[in-house]
Amino acid sequence: xxxxxSQNKPRxxxxxxxxxxxxxxxxxQKHKLKVMDQYKKIFLKRNETNHQRxxxxxxxxxxxxxxxxxxxxxxxxxxxxxxxxxxxxxxxxHHEQLSKTNSESAEKN
Numbered sequence: 001x002x003x004x005x006s007q008n009k010p011r012x013x014x015x016x017x018x019x020x021x022x023x024x025x026x027x028x029q030k031h032k033l034k035v036m037d038q039y040k041k042i043f044l045k046r047n048e049t050n051h052q053r054x055x056x057x058x059x060x061x062x063x064x065x066x067x068x069x070x071x072x073x074x075x076x077x078x079x080x081x082x083x084x085x086x087x088x089x090x091x092x093x094h095h096e097q098l099s100k101t102n103s104e105s106a107e108k109n
Contacts, residue, residue: 024078059083
């Protein structure tokens with residue numbers, strides 16, 4: 001569905017998928033569009049609520065602070081749709097795994 005009014009510039013398209021994992025896969029790989037000339041002007045982003053954007057901004061701030069303190073190999077990862085600062089392991093986390101990971105890191109400190 002096209003969004004916005006009819007103007008002399010391209011309008012955004014809203015694309016809806018039945019499977020949230022498809023959305024995550026597409027958004028995760030959107031950087032690949034930048035290397036192909038025919039797709040350089042295509043931009044993808046999630047349709048997020050104000051609350052979701054606020055949570056992501058808080059994670060960005062936490063990530064920045066932790067990196068300034070010397071932590072390495074950490075990034076923002078989505079766990080059950082919620083952004084978290086986690087180790088950059090390439091592993092897909094779910095809520096139960098996150099609880100275990102958090103308790104293990106608390107034991108180390």
